[in-house]
Amino acid sequence: MKTCLNAAAGYRTPLFLGACMALALLAGQARASGDESAPPKPNCPKGQVWDSKARKCTMQTSKATSDADRTDYAYRLAKDGRYEEALVLLDTLKNPDTAKALNYRGYATRKLGRTDEGIGYYLKSVALDPNYAQVREYLGEAYVIKGRLDLAQEQLVKIKALCSTTCEEYEDLADAIASAPQT
Numbered sequence: 001m002k003t004c005l006n007a008a009a010g011y012r013t014p015l016f017l018g019a020c021m022a023l024a025l026l027a028g029q030a031r032a033s034g035d036e037s038a039p040p041k042p043n044c045p046k047g048q049v050w051d052s053k054a055r056k057c058t059m060q061t062s063k064a065t066s067d068a069d070r071t072d073y074a075y076r077l078a079k080d081g082r083y084e085e086a087l088v089l090l091d092t093l094k095n096p097d098t099a100k101a102l103n104y105r106g107y108a109t110r111k112l113g114r115t116d117e118g119i120g121y122y123l124k125s126v127a128l129d130p131n132y133a134q135v136r137e138y139l140g141e142a143y144v145i146k147g148r149l150d151l152a153q154e155q156l157v158k159i160k161a162l163c164s165t166t167c168e169e170y171e172d173l174a175d176a177i178a179s180a181p182q183t
Helices: 002-007 014-032 067-079 083-090 099-111 115-128 133-145 149-163 168-179
Strands: 048-051 056-059
Touching: 048 067, 067 083, 067 099, 083 099, 099 115, 099 133, 115 133, 133 149, 133 168, 149 168
Parallel strands: none
Antiparallel strands: 048 056
């Protein structure tokens, strides 16, 4: 709201201010919707997970914490390099066979150097949701590690069809392919 007032001092009509406030609210909702590139904060101590409903860290063993919160927090742990902790948390899911959970399990195992195992999880995730661009990016990156640039390129083509060449998943995989040693 402050930005609206500062940005357009000469246009402070009720219609302009209303439109500006609506845009600010929508932007806030977009940030709060659980964007995968920004895992939830804060960073909880080992053995705890962020519970979005309670808005605090709770024990991983708490039955009150949802699978969605556990899955999102496992991704946070993995992005922070806490791969083993992420896998332990994913082991607590009531339903571990979701596209997101399998993708994050693949990510953590790949980052631990278990690339073939990670590919297996990615393929299961793709089977559940073929339109999930992030899993296709991570699968492509795993193929780059394995030296299978042909398979990585196939994932890049599929990502392009899903979200064009300007989405983060396309750009990241394209960079990984371009940086790979050419055989």
